[in-house]
Amino acid sequence: MATLQQIAFQAGCSLATVSRVLNGEGPASDEMVRRVRRAAAELGYRPATSTARGTSRSSPVVGVLVPSVTNPVFAASLAGIQHRMHAAGHGVLIAQSNYDPSLEAKAVSALLEQRPTGLILTLCNAQTSEVLSAALPPTVLLNNLPVPRFAAAVTVDNHRAGREITRHVLQSGHARILYVSGHFASSDRARLRYEGYRAAMKETGLAPLESVEIRFVDGYEHLELTTAIERHRPTAIIASNDLLALGVISALRREGLSVPGDVSVAGFDGIAIGRLMSPSLTTMTMPDGDMGVAAAAMLLDIAENASQSRHLRLGHRLYVGETVQQLR
Amino acid sequence: MATLQQIAFQAGCSLATVSRVLNGEGPASDEMVRRVRRAAAELGYRPATSTARGTSRSSPVVGVLVPSVTNPVFAASLAGIQHRMHAAGHGVLIAQSNYDPSLEAKAVSALLEQRPTGLILTLCNAQTSEVLSAALPPTVLLNNLPVPRFAAAVTVDNHRAGREITRHVLQSGHARILYVSGHFASSDRARLRYEGYRAAMKETGLAPLESVEIRFVDGYEHLELTTAIERHRPTAIIASNDLLALGVISALRREGLSVPGDVSVAGFDGIAIGRLMSPSLTTMTMPDGDMGVAAAAMLLDIAENASQSRHLRLGHRLYVGETVQQLR
DNA sequence: CTGAAAGCGCTTACAG
DNA sequence: CTGAAAGCGCTTACAG
Structure with missing residues (x-):
């Protein structure tokens, strides 16, 4: 890494002059400015942050x-x-x-x-x-x-949000509600929302289903739900976030199921696109x-x-x- | 801003010791470590980047x-x-x-x-x-x-992308194609794509329509297209990006028009959600x-x-x- | 307009 | 284990 000293040598002047030219402070002849700039460029100079007098430390x-x-x-x-x-x-x-x-x-x-x-x-x-x-x-x-x-x-x-959206789905008349989630290990939000789902199911006297954890691989585009659907025959799916909910909807359609005709879907987050699409996505909006x-x-x-x-x-x-x- | 010197004073030791303790280098008695840490915490010490010997400058x-x-x-x-x-x-x-x-x-x-x-x-x-x-x-x-x-x-x-997607829409049998765009002043991408649209229209012997510029206000959720639709009666709309295309689709539905039954829509970018939604969005995918x-x-x-x-x-x-x- | 020199906050051999 | 001191790359009065 080039130092002011090296530039000074190359430009045939003092370190102080180099500093002044490079910071555009103090006086300097056009000739000097040219030589210093040139040397700095040739040596690929990048300033080290200085702690010298007065210098306010680089902004936080x-x-x-x-x-x-x-x-x-x-x-x-x-x-x-x-x-x-x-x-x-x-x-x-x-x-x-x-x-x-x-x-x-x-x-x-x-x-x-x-x-x-x-x-x-x-x-x-x-x-x-x-x-x-x-x-x-x-x-x-x-x-x-x-x-x-x-x-x-x-x-x-998140726990309460999970409880509340599950209650909403329950109140719409659903009972076989499946929770589809991102990996718990990488998101305690997903886990807390699931706990909320369990709480709501239990308070209604229903047995919560095991969650289906989906690995996030560069998006949720080719999400596989066939097994889970055949096994649980859910009438509603709660996804641990809206992006995943979109993936779930897409996967359901690939199975030939309509949303919400055959299966209802809800998410969490309230991403803008959920409101733009049709049918619009029921979700727990987060600020x-x-x-x-x-x-x-x-x-x-x-x-x-x-x-x-x-x-x-x-x-x-x-x-x-x-x-x-x-x-x- | 607290300096090592001040901490040294407060802890009753030398500057060198403070430096060693805070960097976890060199030996230090437990007693010293405690006093220095305490003083540093009390003074709210944040290290200034040092240029001293050996020290590699803070990473780039x-x-x-x-x-x-x-x-x-x-x-x-x-x-x-x-x-x-x-x-x-x-x-x-x-x-x-x-x-x-x-x-x-x-x-x-x-x-x-x-x-x-x-x-x-x-x-x-x-x-x-x-x-x-x-x-x-x-x-x-x-x-x-x-x-x-x-x-x-x-x-x-972008110019060519605009031309190509317009050609695609033209080849699907459309002629009254409207270009809806974000503000040109803030996106030369949108402008170049529009120029491409104009070129494709002209090479087919059609008169390109003026673009409808939409202000981006915190999203495209309440996009207003009534006037433009009544005036031009387009059978297809090309939006300058996918996010806008989703907004356009939503606005068309609010007008009681179906996509693509009444009006076709295409975008640019290839955002993941475009492929998840139904109908899936025709678009120019960008890497x-x-x-x-x-x-x-x-x-x-x-x-x-x-x-x-x-x-x-x-x-x-x-x-x-x-x-x-x-x-x- | 330019340079020698003091000083910034820090680290690190070198003594003790 | 601890401190006095030299040195890092830099800036800035102060002379000339």
């Missing part, structure tokens, strides 16, 4: 870990974080875990190398996360329940963008004002679309 | 600007960039322009404050972009055609993820090997779905 960044930016849910949160952090003059650094706990730990290490002011993390599983316990900067969990190591969190009540904003605000508050860590829970809301049919 | 980052992370197209590119850059040991810093040229300039400035090794930019308009011309690090345009200031670019041939990977690889090549800037054009592909009806 926060690190954000999400499972996948291509999931609209996390994209929406990310947009919220971005928005709030920019307003506060912070940059936003992102990393993805791809729903893989070991990638997750690596991604956080990479984030840490940038010495962020703080972190906002959506972990596969906050309890068991391998994210190294060494000195972490202030951290807020997003979408994970708080744990002793990470006491600050912004969440929704993804607001959660991002809230997590960012909380992180700033903790980092700048040394506030206490706390757990903020935002509200969800049922969106009644057209994919759940009223039976009887 | 690149800056990425996209119009919006919530658009699946850019999310896919971003995932590709992320993937490639992580493999190269680079962090990825993101910013959004929200399709606003003046926000764009600010977002790039913010990115620059982090002293990135390079930039990958998707600009509203590369020709007129207000991104300050001051010393930029190596830069690759993504989705914008190269211009003198930015000679490196990864694109698809968004690959474009991100390619842009990242090109940037690394330019930054590390001082390679020449160049223009890489990846291929698109027609996806024949069910939203374009064969007439006659």
Whole structure:
């Protein structure tokens, strides 16, 4: 890596002059400017961050870990974080875990190398996360329940959301309700929603079915439901998120089943496309963008004002679309 | 901001000891470790990046600007960039322009404050972009055609894609084809695709219609098409992207029109949901993820090997779905 | 307009 | 185990 000293040598001047030219400060002859710029370019100079007098340290960044930016849910949160952090003059650094706990730990290490002011993390599983316990900067969990190591969190009540949407489906007259889910190991949200489903089934005196876990492979395009459908003959399916619900609907159609004529489908998240499509998707809408904003605000508050860590829970809301049919 | 010196004072030891404790290097008594950690926590210490001996400078980052992370197209590119850059040991810093040229300039400035090794930019308009011309690090345009200031670019041939999908719709027997678009000012992709539409119409001896520009306001959920439909009575609509196409389909249904029974619809991008929905969306599929990977690889090549800037054009592909009806 | 030099916050041999 | 001191790459008064 080239240093100011080397450029100075190449340009035949002093280190101080190089510094001034490159920062566009202080006076410099046109001739000098040309020679210095040229030498810097030739040597491929990239400045190292200086700690010298007066220099305000390079502006602060926060690190954000999400499972996948291509999931609209996390994209929406990310947009919220971005928005709030920019307003506060912070940059936003992102990393993805791809729903893989070991990638997750690596991604956080990479984030840490940038010495962020703080972190906002959506972990596969906050309890068991391998994210190294060494000195972490202030951290807020997003979408994970708080744990002793990470006491600050912004969440929704996924258990209750699961209970409520199951109740909605039950009240529409369904009884054979199947829960189709992403892998629990990589999403405690999916697991909590499933627990909510179980609770609602039990309180109605019905035996909850085992969940069908679907591996996320680059999307849910070729989801296979034949076995599960033949075995359980569900009249309704609750998917652990909207993207998966779309995959389920598509798979049902490939089986020759209509939605909601033959099978009803409901999801979670409230992605925009669910409302645009026809029939529109019944879902539990989550305030993804607001959660991002809230997590960012909380992180700033903790980092700048040394506030206490706390757990903020935002509200969800049922969106009644057209994919759940009223039976009887 | 607390310094090592201040912590040393508070902990009653030397600066050297504090450094060793905080970095977990060298020996230190348990007692010392406790006192130093405590002092560091109390003062809210955050390390400044050091340039001292041996210390490798904090690992490199690149800056990425996209119009919006919530658009699946850019999310896919971003995932590709992320993937490639992580493999190269680079962090990825993101910013959004929200399709606003003046926000764009600010977002790039913010990115620059982090002293990135390079930039990958998707600009509203590369020709007129207000991104300050001051010393930029190596830069690759993504989705914008190269211009003198930015000679490196990864694109698809949007003009040709526009021509080809229009030809496809024409060959299905349509003649009154309307082009519905996002704002041209914020997307030269939309404009180029429209030019392609015009070319295809003209080569068939038809008069192209004026495009209907739709403002992007937090999604395309309440898109208004009544006037345009009454005026032009199109049998087919080409939307400048898939997200917009979904909005168009939804708007047509609100008008009581069926797709593709009454009006055919086609889009651009090939988002996953287009293939999941029913009827599935006819579209020009763009290699968004690959474009991100390619842009990242090109940037690394330019930054590390001082390679020449160049223009890489990846291929698109027609996806024949069910939203374009064969007439006659 | 230019350079010698002090100083920034940090790390790390080298003594003790 | 701990500290005094040299040095990292950089910036910026201060002289000339």
